[in-house]
Amino acid sequence: MSDQKKDISRRKVIKTGAAGLFTAGVAPMVFTKGAWAQEFRNDPKGGDVVLGFNVPQTGPYSDEGADELRAYTLAVKHLNGEGDGGMLNTMQPSNLKGNGILGQKVTYVTGDTQTKSDAARDSARRMIERDGALIITGGSSSGVAVAVQALCQEMGTIFMAGLTHSNDTTGKDKKRYGFRHFFNAYMSGAALAPVLEDEYGNDRRAYHLTADYNWGWTQQESIQNATEALGWETEKNVLTPVGAGDFSQYITPILNSGADVVVLNHYGKDMVNSLTQAIQFGLRDRQANGKNIEIIVPLFSRLMAQGAGENIKGILGTSNWNWSLQNAGSAAFVKSFGAEYGFPPSQAAHTCYVQTLLYADACERAGTLYPPEVIKALEGHKFDGMGNGPTEYRAEDHQCFKDVLVVRGNQNPTSQFDLLEVVQEVPRSQVEYDASIFGGELGPYEV
Amino acid sequence: MFSIPKKDAITFLLFALVVLTMPIWLSPFGASYPGLLQKFAIYALLAVGYNILFGLTGYLSFGHAAFLGVGSYAAVWSFKLLSMNPILALACAMIFSGIFALAIGYVSLRRSGIYFSILTLAFAQMSYKLAYSVLSPITHGENGLQLTLQDPRTIDLMFMERGVSLPTSSLFGIPMNGYEGFYFCAVILLIGFFIAQKIASSPFGMMLKGIKSNEDRMNYTGFNTKPYMLTAFVISGMYAGIAGGLLAVTDPLAGAERMQWTASGELVLMTILGGVGTLVGPVIGAWIIKYFENIFSAWNESILHNFFAFLPDNIEGFVVLISSKFVGEGWHLTLGSMFVLVVVFLPGGIMEGVRRISSWFLRRKDPTKDQEVVDPENMPKPSSEKGE
Structure with a gap:
């Protein structure tokens, strides 16, 4: 009763659509629901790898959401070998070849979190259950991140958090399937x-x-x-x-x-x-x-x-990051983002872009899309060249550790984007803490 | 007890057929996945319950989201403290929302008309603010109430060991988060629909309709209308509570935004869009709004480009530019304009449109049948606005 036939021809869809109320526009949505999870949910089985981008398109954080979406589409381009490759060229170590993920083309679906937990979970469920999204990523609020992360743990879908700064995301509410590149409070x-x-x-x-x-x-x-x-x-x-x-x-x-x-x-x-x-x-x-x-x-x-x-x-x-940073990774990212959209990326865009690449790279290293193996590949992974200097995904809480920027509103901006000056790059050692201070439990690999 | 008029029985059977086959007929609409199907069933139940109050008595409550929220919180707490059994959770949701509705209804029903609406709105906003502030030990504020591995779950843990992962709600081993969850919600919806039909055709329902057409006259003839109103309010609140409980059963998280006034407003929109006072109308309204919210809002320009790909390039670009303002994040715009059109041209909602079309066909066949469409129960009543 569960998986309805999906091989609806375009013509037939249009015919059915014309008959029904408000159907006219539904035709282009060709759904490829992943076959039943013998092994894991939404296994593309050689088809396209679908990423689910869940960002706020309305509400108080919609500016960040729009920028995140720009970064995601850019990341998908670069993963598929289009464009100038961006951070694919500076990432170390990198197993990405610009031929998608494990040789499969990368596509994406999007959803609006509205910066509300309920709405965010609804759209995440739509992307997982209907659109066959293999991972969910994005978001610009910790309330949403915690709610969606819990859902993803339940569903066995990896969640690569976007902009979330609360200690809870990788503290008291951390989850085995949730990962955060962004820094925290x-x-x-x-x-x-x-x-x-x-x-x-x-x-x-x-x-x-x-x-x-x-x-x-x-x-x-x-x-x-x-x-x-x-x-x-x-x-x-x-x-x-x-x-x-x-x-x-x-x-x-x-x-x-x-x-x-x-x-x-x-x-x-x-x-x-x-x-x-x-x-x-x-x-x-x-x-x-x-x-x-x-x-x-x-x-x-x-x-x-x-x-x-x-x-x-x-x-x-x-x-977390500022486009004026002078390292190779930042320069490459700012260059390709600027070429695409005509202005420099925000830190929200940066963290989302990096998260997408990190996930893809982890799949390549694990040699499979099977989530527990990908999780193991991400845990404890050390990398560089992504704009923040040497960075580590700590295995105990799935939090990235890297240098933090102290910034000040620029007194004499040279352009409309040159608004923040970096006062200090505080080294990782100064902001590091013990993973146990916030409590919480990651939970199991297999769900 | 289970006997209903033949006309109602046919409606019920058709409705049951439509609801239970949703996974099939919704699939060309791109809406056939458990998450949304469950929402369809749940919000339909909410709308059916709301109609008992607004449709039958004409009392416009702007605070029903509060009951939805209370139901959700009660259900999640029942998961946390007692058991993952959905029936128990729904019972908790029903009891707590009933008590809550009794308290709010007792105060709000001292007034009628716009004052009643404002009172319910005030109470709902109060509950929402309370859930965010002083009650956050119970509601966990903006974070939302979630299950944790350390929950007591006293009844469940008497029979089984604590698992390594978060439990999901299940009824005798059937998980409640997939298609099974939808069928569970659908069965509850059908039970709710049946009860609503019974209420509408009962003497009690007649009393409520009497209140709608003229409450003063009811009072003068010797009826004390207040107890009837309060009963209708509490029943309607319990429906909302069960709907809230079902939201928690299918996805064990309760957030305060469910109680916000926009959620109540949405419910009013659903009812008016579908057709006030009809049983099926509000359900259709609920489905349309949920469909817009979940599917229409997810369309982006690339989907539009695909859709209009048959047009020449420059025309396609223009068409996509215009239409993209109405989909995706602009879905409210489309819904709003649709709502305006419906209210202006079909004051009785979509159900009036259906009736007009069917009467047009009937008239062409048999002029004498024309009388049948003037069904006092189903026609929009100008008196309901003036009645207060």
Whole structure:
């Protein structure tokens, strides 16, 4: 009863379609549902390898989602040997030959997460159950990443996380089938703290505005721990809803709170709004305790900087990657992305591109698409030439360890994209932590 | 108890046939996969339940998503604490959403018309905000409530060892996340549909319709309408709770966004799109909206290019450019324009369209049959808007 016949001719589909309500446009969707999982779900059996790109196309993180999708289509091109190859040429070690994955052509399907757990799981299920996606990748929110990762574990489908910065993704909620290349809140705190000490001293009072979900919470906690270790005090932490739009009611109380540092644990359009409003309220022109009030945005991206415009100047934060980096991998990626779309990629695009290549490479090394073997090939894998220097996928929690960038909003940008200057590349050793501190269990290889 | 009028029995059998063969007839539409089929059955159940309130009594509730959410949370907690059995989870969902509906209904039904709608909306938004903030120990806030390996699951663990992977909900060993899950939902939907039919044709249902046509007159003739309203509200809330429970059974995750007012609004849209007051209409509305949300929203330009490939290149580019605004992330736009068209030209929803077409055919065959289409139960009633 389960697997309906799939060999519907185009003509027949059109005929049926014309008869039904709203069917007219369905015809082009030729479904190749993978045959029944004798071995594993969605085994292409020599056909095309289908990747499922699940990104926010609507909602507060849609800018990131659009950029992620650009990077994914570019990665698919490069994997199939089209275009200039991008990071395929700089990746070390690399087993990718530009002939798809294991000689099979790579295609993709897309879905909209809407930055909602339910919607994201729905679209992931559609891609797995109907479209035969072999992996799910993407996303720009940790709430979604955790929800989709759990689904993928259940389904036995590998999940290559996109932009997700919460400690939970590879901490308390880590899964055997989930992998994250992006850095996390703990690393942001560890990297940012010494720079904050240099710039703002040891005697500060911080006021946190925090996005009310797992990413916001863990980032706030990590920054609070890191700054309190410097001797700072934490005045207050206020939770704000995601997609609030108007933050003025949260910003006015800061003015008289006695705090002299404001930490905005926001991302995407939320961060653009809260930062812009904070500046409009004149926070940075004021003084408290005899010091200038400073604003910190622990997780920064160029897309947000673009949205916030002038307001971003001089503000400190951290970033996974920035297009201005001068290593070979970054240069190759920026070049092919720029040639394709006419502007440089964001860090969200970078991490998604890298994740796709890493998955493909792991399949080549494992010599199979069978997920447990691919997982073993990714675990503990060390690589270089992907824009972040030497990087390791730690086997214990599937978190990538690499250098972290501390960045500042550029005071004198030379172009509309040159918005962030890299203050420091904090070495991996300084941001590393023990895998057991966040708890959680990976779960089994076979599901 | 199981006897229904012949006309209803035919409707039921046809409906059952349509629902149970969904995996077959939906496959050319690209919608025949377990995840979406389950959603179709679940939201149809939700719409059927909502119609008991809105369709029969004319009371427009803007807060039904709250019951959906409560049902989901109750079901997931039953998975976590007791057992992975879906029946038990649905029972929990029904009880908790019933209690919840009783509390909200008791207060909201003190008012009617727009004030009732606003009250239900306020309660639903309150529940949503509570789920995000103070209740997050129970609801896990934005993260959503999920199963973990360490859950107590007291009943299950009396009989079996704790597994290495997360358990899935199963009924006597039948897993609930594939096609089997769809058939489970479909059976529940059919039971729900049957009960709704019984209610509509019962004296109690007549009472509710009486309230819709003129509540004051009902009061003057000596009926106390409040208990009837409250019963209808609670039944309708329980339907929503069971639908929420089914969402959790097929995919054990409960998130607060299920309770947001947009989810309630969507339910109102489904009902109006399909046809208020009819049994089948809201179900069709639910299917159309879910289809748009899941399939239409996934179309991208490359699919359009394939579709319009028969056109000459430059025309194709133009057509794709225009139509791409209406698919993919623009699916709301298409749905919105469709909704406007339906409301303007077919105030009775899609069901009115179906009736008009069938009456047109009938009239051509036999003019005397014309009378049959003027079925007071199924016609859109202008009085329902004025009644409050």
